[in-house]
Amino acid sequence: MFCSVVSTVIYGVEAIPISVEADVSDGFPSFTIVGYVGAQVKEAEERVRTALRNIGIRLPPKRITINLSPGNLRKEGTRFDLPIAAAILAATGVIPGSRLRGLMLLGELHLDGKVEAVPGVLPSLLVAKEEGCYGCLVPSLNVYESGMVSDLSVWGLDSLKDLVAFAKDGVIPESGAERDEQGEVSENKVDFSQIRGQEAVKRVAVIAAAGFHNLMLSGPPGSGKSMTARRMPGILPPLTEEESLELSGIYSIAGQLPDHKGMIKMRPFRAPHHSISPSALCGGGRIPHPGEITLAHRGVLFLDEFPEMPASTLEMLRQPLEDRQITISRMDYSFSFPAEFLLVTAMNPCPCGYYPDKSRCKCTDYAIAKYRMKLSGPILDRMDLICDVPEVQYEELKTGGEDPLSTAVMQEKVMRAAEIQRERYRQEGWLFNSELKPERLERYCPLTEEAERLLERAFRSLHLSARGYHRILKLARTIADLDGADVIQTIHVGEAISYRSTERNG
């Protein structure tokens, strides 16, 4: 007898529907899995056979063939155990095959029949909806991921026994009824009010957040660079429903959804160590996994000790910083991962960290130059805001209480500018000034005559690149938006230029 059930395979950040077919026929007893499958899928044979026996079902001594279709798509992972078991059960007549119609199945099996969680359930549920399924059977440990998907019945299975019961009697396994409608409401405990003083730094943080501009923090050790970075997600506008769903899908595939908390409601903050490998940063593997830059999508990617990162890793960032996505090509497939992150980097001004305070810094000019040489021109060119984080003065530390410039106050400023941008780019399909395409600059960045002259003078005397020029203009646009100004004025351009480059020798 033949039976086919629906499941999914994860490719990049998308789920692709596949059908799991089982055929049980007369012949020499055997168990074969075909369909361009990897070793993990091949091993499903042992898991399925043993799990079935351990819940009291013996496979008949027949020739069992499993096919995962389409056959030209590489399949990896353990998510096919459950659909394979279901297809076999239906093909051998243990359960009625009609019960499985319109259902999508996913899950790994233990030898005792317990169903184990698998990554990538959320995007699979969305695909199930598109494919016209009415319901899904997923591991009960993954049920919380269904919190945001409407119009789809999702049942969680604890054990293979639940599947048999469900198919035979139509009884919904009990634990499956639960749905976490709440989602994650994680309290963001960090707040800008915990940073006293540092007004200039906070100003820069607001500008960076308002226009999604890359930010580089430079300062002596202990001055609050990491503290500032960690508070950046808090002042970004809250995630919209779609953004939250998109992010949750990515985290589901990466297997990094916070346990039993449902959706990602907060903007991500990723701070990988500087020893991170290029493929962990950008994504990699035979079937590539999302890297840190994708996990930081719509959030903040913080790279501390920026110059300590190996040059090869650093240069990998260049393309995603421009294209806002990364494409990884493999022999038979190209994978695109979204990477619209706000890059925040931190570095010391010199090897000892105290330059230009010469009473403490004993670095020679050469040592400082060498330290900075670790950052290539193209990478520095992509830093829109370079900001000094000075040491906190004792007086500022001592004035007790919280700083009046709190996350809430700053976020309000950001939201106002974000709203202006959303209105302006309604037709264009992007949200922030930093995404402005060069050919649209003239249209969206009108300048006063005086501002135009200042920009022209800067272009000549600072030897700006075309990209540098565009980035200054976009930054000035954001600063003007924060002021609520339609036309960009001299003070906006001047401020934008002052944040740009390190070496300005006139």
Add this chain to the structure above:
Amino acid sequence: MGKEKKLTEEIRFIKKSDSEYPAILNCYERMPKGLYLKGRFPDPDRKTVAMIGARGCSNYGRTQALHFSKMLAEAGVQIISGMAYGVDSYALKGALEAGGKAFAVLGCGVDICYPKENYYLYEEILKKGGGIISEYETGSPPLSWHFPIRNRIISALADLVLVVEARKKSGSLITADYALEQGKSVFAVPGRVGDACSTGCNALIAQGAGIAWSPEVVLDELYAGSYVCKDENEEAVNWRIMKLSPEERKVYQCLQATEQSVDGICNVCGMESRLVAVCLTSLCMEGLAVCRQPGYYCRMEEWE
């Protein structure tokens, strides 16, 4: 290959008995039996000033080293130093830029350019008719104990030793000691009280060193008041300052020779930080201010 060949070619060994050996060295004890030389020795008929100072100098040290060496070189003074990082290299650089002659006494063989980043100086010195001098055999590596010893040659070859920036315990002070032993005048560029980089200089002044508060003071000492210097730079700067807007001028007046943070400048001139940032950007573009570290600005001097 070309570089290596350049380093090893035209090296001469001048024995003490040779006529070319600087006569002035015979006046002192513990001088080497011979010197390795590329190029030539300082001209004994012209004045020579040894400029020494911290390797990790501040921006103040950098600009003063450039300023003094340029002015001295323009007055025909030969500049001699150790070609180390910091003050040493800026002194040589200033002299060469002003078209003067520069000499370097190394702590390694003359065929080794140490530090290698100063190779352009090494080349320029020879091209402009200066000399690279060492008491160490060709091929000798730059060992740490070579450097204080070679300082006695630097001071012996000079008519005057000028210390630009020195910390409390600085190798430059060793050179100053040699100079005093050898009966040379020692001058120090004064620094602000509390500046770690200038402690050594101020201490030298307290001990009786000459106060080099301008290049003219040094020239006065060298030529016994017979040198009249010309001063055109002042006016050029003034004219550029005249062009500035009132806000820019106010900000410019707050700038100093050492780096100041934008916050600091705001506090001094009492203006809003955004406006100050715009003024600073403008000053940078005019070449009146310079930003070597984000958020920190200092005056850009005419001679830079």
